[in-house]
Amino acid sequence: MNSARRFLISSLMFLLLVPITNGCSEGPGSEPQQSQSDAATGKLFGVSFQTLNNPFFVDLGEGLKKELEANGDRLVILDAQFNSLKQKNDLSDLILQGVAGIFVNPxxxxxxxxxxxEAQRKNVPIIIVDAPVKKSDEELIVCTVASDNVRAGKLAAQALAKVNPKAKLVMLHLSV
Known part of the structure; x- marks a missing residue:
């Protein structure tokens, strides 16, 4: 893994973990219920990715798991397989398991x-990863952590231009 990608993943992990480890509770009694075995082995967190066919999300999941396990916590990694209904069901299952927080790549x-x-009713903080939510839904999440793909593309093109100043570069704009 190159150093720029490693730095990006490490930075994302830090940004993802700070709100949760600094306490996302609203006050006494607002933490999700945990079983005795969960309490003895740390907190349980969940992450739901659009897909795990993308190496970026696999790396992100592994980095998140490594950071959480270093703190004595556990992580359940779920693959929505680009199916929004599956993702909704996965999120409901995580909430029923009493997770301390959920990372979601919608x-x-x-x-x-x-x-x-549903997560708000159960006092489960949600952090959105690498994709937005509707503006009207932003009050229901802790934060959004996303990369600036336009800037990343610009930096990549500049790096390529330095490697071969005579190379011809093409910029593709896709609206998805």
């Missing part, structure tokens, strides 16, 4: 409100 950024409301 399949459908407009279709998360029900899951976000």
């Amino acid at each position: 399949v459908n950024w407009e279709g998360l409100k029900g899951s976000l409301l």
